[in-house]
Amino acid sequence: DGGITQSPKYLFRKEGQNVTLSCEQNLNHDAMYWYRQDPGQGLRLIYYSQIVNDFQKGDIAEGYSVSREKKESFPLTVTSAQKNPTAFYLCASSQSGGETNYGYTFGSGTRLTVV
Amino acid sequence: GESVGLHLPTLSVQEGDNSIINCAYSNSASDYFIWYKQESGKGPQFIIDIRSNMDKRQGQRVTVLLNKTVKHLSLQIAATQPGDSAVYFCAEIPNYGQNFVFGPGTRLSVLP
Numbered sequence: 001d002g003g004i005t006q007s008p009k010y011l012f013r014k015e016g017q018n019v020t021l022s023c024e025q026n027l028n029h030d031a032m033y034w035y036r037q038d039p040g041q042g043l044r045l046i047y048y049s050q051i052v053n054d055f056q057k058g059d060i061a062e063g064y065s066v067s068r069e070k071k072e073s074f075p076l077t078v079t080s081a082q083k084n085p086t087a088f089y090l091c092a093s094s095q096s097g098g099e100t101n102y103g104y105t106f107g108s109g110t111r112l113t114v115v
Numbered sequence: 116g117e118s119v120g121l122h123l124p125t126l127s128v129q130e131g132d133n134s135i136i137n138c139a140y141s142n143s144a145s146d147y148f149i150w151y152k153q154e155s156g157k158g159p160q161f162i163i164d165i166r167s168n169m170d171k172r173q174g175q176r177v178t179v180l181l182n183k184t185v186k187h188l189s190l191q192i193a194a195t196q197p198g199d200s201a202v203y204f205c206a207e208i209p210n211y212g213q214n215f216v217f218g219p220g221t222r223l224s225v226l227p
Contacts (some may be wrong), residue, residue: 006158040123042163042204042217058214082171090158103149104206104215106158 023091
């Protein structure tokens, strides 16, 4: 079955440590996204990529980095520069192109906690 | 499980009743709208979408209404079931080619 897979489901980070969250999709979608979700707030866009080897900052990119070396994969690194990283992180993908907007397919999320 | 949206507006309905969840969107030029359902500890799931050239769209037990005059979107769930308990949020695309903007969500609680 096609889908989008995030791993791990739970991740613990020590102060000053970088961690990488995995996102893989087999939907053949061109576009991929990373969102952060905090209680009581809507999803906030961290980074997005419309095509391989290209990505753009979203609204809250500081303290995060991404790569898009393969169409299927869009890993997110939470660096030590991110001062408040505890949150639920969601990866999404969508078709792109033409003059039609498409909805996003989301992964099941990664809960990151600083310990 | 993961708690998403600790301080969200909450709608409580009796099992079997109809639910109406509302969303005000920000941009009169928005072209495309989606309602998502998010259960605790899971990613959002697509429920139904609507484009700006329509004012109503129906799915299985769900209906989305779009009122462009007042920039209002609603999700109606018929015969609400316990499995409908979740956080529901709307998403809009402000202009073609831009990314979705997500609302904060409403928690639906179905009472037995």
